[in-house]
Amino acid sequence: MEGQAKPTRRSKVTGLQDAARLARGALEERPELCLGGLFKQSRPVALVRALLAAGADGLHVYSSPGAGYDVDLMIAAGAVAQVFIPGVTLENRLCPNFRRAVEAGQVTAHALDALTVVGGLMASAHGVPFQPIDALRGSDVLKHNPLLHEIDCPFSGRRIHAVGPIRPRVTFLHAQEADRWGNLRHLSTMVYADQLMARASDMVIASVDRIVPDEVVLDDPSRVTVPSYYVDAVVEVPYGAHPTASFPNYAMDEDHIDAYADLGDAARTGDSTGLDTYIARHVTGPKNQSDYIEAVGGAGYFAVLEAEARNE
């Protein structure tokens, strides 16, 4: 209590709604949102739901080169203007709301390829004005891809491609663990583009299955996939990737995604009541993640997904 207190290190741990407000404010400046994981693995879905509940709209959505449920849900909620993702699919079936909105001209889905997205993130992460690409030939995607440019290669003399930096205003990631400073630990075998996105983005917000003591990070620094320096906020969200997987902790919920897709297909062909109910029940309704867990099926339901992740 003697005058100026010694400053202490700030924790980056925050709550889901505060994180969503932080993201929403940033995205109002520039609507480029990027999502970590890939398809049904380690997608930051709780953060996406919180952002939708906070009322985001007009988003330009990026991702590692493949996405499905989360982007489709954002489109269903009316939050998306443009999609910059090469592959949008539930893998075993098409994304109903993505398809509907693009066919209706409500959402622009750009034709892109993985190298353009990854190369653009690389240019941003590396701090250079562009990334050369020399492995694209013959696809109609090259005629439409808005991010890809032809340049004269100063080394080979040939015409090659190049992409400028992709710098998301906000990136949402989901990892299995973090310490309170925001050092992320992906325990899944595949980490996809999460590390690259973190380094390419203006702001990074991560959900994790659990916050671990500082010692867990310090005892094995090689396991840290995204150093705290790149992370602006971290939120502990049990089952925060649901209905996608957070291996090795819980598997993707194929049944949930399938039921959602059925509602989406019904909406696409004229009956949106099921989809509206789904969004009210899972996105706008729950006040917190505990509510969401109850809405999905409760602790017993998630225990099954945990067992599936262990191959039981």
Added chain:
Amino acid sequence: MEGQAKPTRRSKVTGLQDAARLARGALEERPELCLGGLFKQSRPVALVRALLAAGADGLHVYSSPGAGYDVDLMIAAGAVAQVFIPGVTLENRLCPNFRRAVEAGQVTAHALDALTVVGGLMASAHGVPFQPIDALRGSDVLKHNPLLHEIDCPFSGRRIHAVGPIRPRVTFLHAQEADRWGNLRHLSTMVYADQLMARASDMVIASVDRIVPDEVVLDDPSRVTVPSYYVDAVVEVPYGAHPTASFPNYAMDEDHIDAYADLGDAARTGDSTGLDTYIARHVTGPKNQSDYIEAVGGAGYFAVLEAEARNE
């Protein structure tokens, strides 16, 4: 014994001398050798000694951007024509043979910077014709660097730099562990550019402190730093990085390096008998790593370096 035997998976484990012969043959086609680790950490010194004993010469030596003892030893042995390494130093003192040979005009030491070397390796690993660089200004190195080019940036319109692919004919790495298929596991905290070099090179030969059972790799695939696919041969060499460190297994041998540098300084100022004896005793003399270990001081000597690595 019934006609055609079913093929089996080939082990990549080989001996030190066979590895050196393999490397020497490749380097006779194109003399670009690259060394892993950095300065006094995880340098593939046993492979370097074996290559020197096998009689390599005229080498163009690359490395992660900093090297010392090993490059100096190769110069002392008369094996080097050109050095493409930004920093060559023993850190606490200059490299005596490097200095002598460059001052005498016997070796060309190019003025380079780290981004050129890393960028060139990145271009090679990524398979693109060049890597843009935009963080070099004002240094006289830019006037002399033979690998760096000025280009017109097609995105910014500014003059920026670019480097073409650096594709070493052979890269030597040292890791702590590998399985028999050549999957490498670096257990040290710092891995520097080893993963990048492996992906950038035509041929990769690795020494490891020990070969581990297949299960060690399969139980923790995220720990594999260099997948087998990139590795052509792997050699189990106890203390294969000596006198540099192989953390967490053994520390750098500062005394050995210092004594070597004293001999090098004596040679530089006219008396090369000590240096000649050193090379006969440590490089050309030992028939195998056991001989080398004895020449350095035996098992008890290395136990001290192991204790130092554990901070005892």
Added chain:
Amino acid sequence: MSAAVSPIEQMVVVLARDLADGELGAAGAAALVPMAAIALARELHAPNLTVGGEMFFNPEPGRLYPSMLDDRALGRCEAAETFIELFGHSHHGLDFFFHSGLQHDVYGNINLHHVGGTLHAPKMRGPGAANLSYCHTSSRYYICPTVHTARNFVETVDFITIPGHLSGPAAKRDAGLVNEGPRLVVTPRAVMDFDKTTLRMRLKSVHAGNTPEEVQRHTGFDLAIRGEVPQTRPPTEEELRVLRERIDTSGALRA
């Protein structure tokens, strides 16, 4: 082997036979059939075949999974990489890869973007595709959709997502496609390859239980049937035993 050979098992066996020891390859997005084929080749004649180029190396799952974008499908693999290394692999290429789409045409071009309309005003919007490079940078690739109808085998695709042989040798050369491109088209009904001169698709063999006429009826373009079309060589006892006992332990290929 009591149970009859399924059409999907026949596909797997045809593909496995074409993969050679020592090669590097990956499975693509619809991984069930390709991963089974790769695993079978590794078990039977290609122990040095490396599965790589999709950010994981040599997965050893206990059973088959429909997607490799699932940690369980990797099981105990040998190494994991990220999209940065995939960027490099996409440029350096593989020995083989696998593709399939919404539409496949007579030149082996594949459409995953839209059917009808235009890209930004499509009648039906497809998923798109992430990897467009292996079709060009890899030595060869296989087309292996698990359905074969006149609706997904059309004369000309509405959008070329993955180039096959474009409109033939001249177009391919002009586009800079220097590698083999699609080598075989393997479906539940038949095997097709491409005429060396025209690069148009043609019927090579029909699986047991199919006739050339049936296959032609389910294909939206002329399969250039001239004379006798052989039957696809069925799985051997050994191929089927290894496939069912060591790879497809859950029977996914017979579902």
Added chain:
Amino acid sequence: MSAAVSPIEQMVVVLARDLADGELGAAGAAALVPMAAIALARELHAPNLTVGGEMFFNPEPGRLYPSMLDDRALGRCEAAETFIELFGHSHHGLDFFFHSGLQHDVYGNINLHHVGGTLHAPKMRGPGAANLSYCHTSSRYYICPTVHTARNFVETVDFITIPGHLSGPAAKRDAGLVNEGPRLVVTPRAVMDFDKTTLRMRLKSVHAGNTPEEVQRHTGFDLAIRGEVPQTRPPTEEELRVLRERIDTSGALRA
């Protein structure tokens, strides 16, 4: 504090005071003094200062090491990166960095390549340097050699490895050096800064036990001494206690 303050401890304290909470910085090649300064700042007033940009984050070694290229010097750090991420850091820059060389000149240019002769026919060949970018991409840097003589402080360096202020404001602008560049030169004898107009080095303060005249005598160019030169503010009790008890536990800064 019984033992007298060593000149190196004085250097560390001067540097630590100039580092702010929340900044990102790294130590450079000769790490003993910079790492001690960073650690002291983190302990005293900058707990949110991040050590990063050299492939490791926030090392917590038990004692000081002369080189950070030693796993022991990282101790229990928070994360490790590789040269690919260093490529990015080098472009994005830091808040601060540290440099020293064989020669330093009146404009703060640093030579690590050769003394006498030419690059390829040098009288004395130096080590060169790896990182040439942080001098330009970082907001500022510090020059902190642990010797200060008329031989390593020269009017003009023989080779500019690390650009300081080149030959002044116009040359710096022409070369595209837009950031502050070298802010302070801290040696065992004194602290120097740079004249805002000419960007020439000038004496700012002398450490206890040194006179301005002595410092000038050990410097190969005019230090622009005008009137009274203050004494460098010595370490406080608190600074010295934290430095010796929590950071330099082996006494490396007093050796």
